[in-house]
Amino acid sequence: MKHRVKAVIAYDGTNYSGWQVQQNSKTLQEVIEKGLTKMHEGRKVTIFASGRTDAGVHANGQTIHFDTDYYVPPERWPITSAGLFPPDIQIVSAEYVEPSFHARYDALGKEYRYRVLATRTRDVFRRHYTYFYPKPVQVEKMREALPFIEGTHNFASFCSTGTSVTSTVRTIYEARIEAHGDELHFVFKGNGFLYNMVRILVGTFLLVGTGSMKPEDMQAVLEAEDRKKAGRTAPGHGLYLERVVYEEGPF
Known part of the structure; x- marks a missing residue:
């Protein structure tokens, strides 16, 4: 059976x-x-x-x-x-x-975490698990930019070019930045994520943190629907898929 x-x-x-x-x-x-x-x-x-x-x-x-x-x-x-x-x-x-369950098609939401090592020197034991970012960042400035991406938006600016999705509209239920010692954790909860979306979001938030962008510039990046307006794609080794949700009302 x-x-x-x-x-x-x-x-x-x-x-x-x-x-x-x-x-x-x-x-x-x-x-x-x-x-x-x-x-x-x-x-x-x-x-x-x-x-x-x-x-x-x-x-x-x-x-x-x-x-x-x-x-x-x-x-x-x-x-x-x-x-x-x-x-x-x-x-x-x-x-x-049930035999009808499908891990992909029945998923209603996901939570991702991205870990940034915000120190002046590398940590050899975390080199595969955090993104080493030695530039000083203003965490509060990045937090000011978080509300701009929450809610339902067209996230075309935060999607790698060449992807074949039919729609780049997604909903982010919650976005936050946590301080864990010398690490910053970017946490995103949403109904779905585009290819490299979380990594591009992190790269863009770090531009805000270093002063290369203002918090309110995040709105303009969203509205541009142009990948070139967002920051670089943060490397994959800092990213974690935390959980997948299959029931209504998870976030």
């Missing part, structure tokens, strides 16, 4: 060329599918994720689904699967869901 499993997974994206299977590159999808296929004695297991993550991007709460003819008590999946994957991939939790 087939069962559909909805699983929350965490991974360190440092050693992977992103999520989706690629030729001649190690990807997260490939490694996870190989592990589950081994568990199923060579019967191919295909996984479906809430969305792709790029090279170097991490996750605390990526969500996937797959079908299995094995029954493992839901609370046992993290333990049972531990030996199937490298130590930089972990099933955090799992549950059995």
Whole structure:
């Protein structure tokens, strides 16, 4: 009997060329599918994720689904699967869901976190997990710019060129900047995100923080609907997919 499993997974994206299977590159999808296929004695297991993550991007709460003819008590999946994957991939939790559930199409919202190391010197132990940014930044100025991106807007200025989406309108329910010691964490909660949207937002907020832009300039960047008006794309290794939401009213 087939069962559909909805699983929350965490991974360190440092050693992977992103999520989706690629030729001649190690990807997260490939490694996870190989592990589950081994568990199923060579019967191919295909996984479906809430969305792709790029090279170097991490996750605390990526969500996937797959079908299995094995029954493992839901609370046992993290333990049972531990030996199937490298130590930089972990099933955090799992549950059995209706056969119609789809990790991507049923997702109603996502939360991302981006970590910036705001110090004058590098930290060798955080080089894969934070974006080292040695320039002085004014956090309060960046926080003044946050309200301009909250709500429903056309985020074309914050989307990588060449993407094939039919609409660049998205809703950000909450945006905030947290101070954690010598790190700044940019947190975004929304109903969906465009390709590189969070990384471009962070790059633009840092321009505000250094004084290259005023907080109110964020409004003009939004209205321009032009990628060239926004800041640089912050590197992938500072980005974390924190959680994916499947029920109404999460934020």
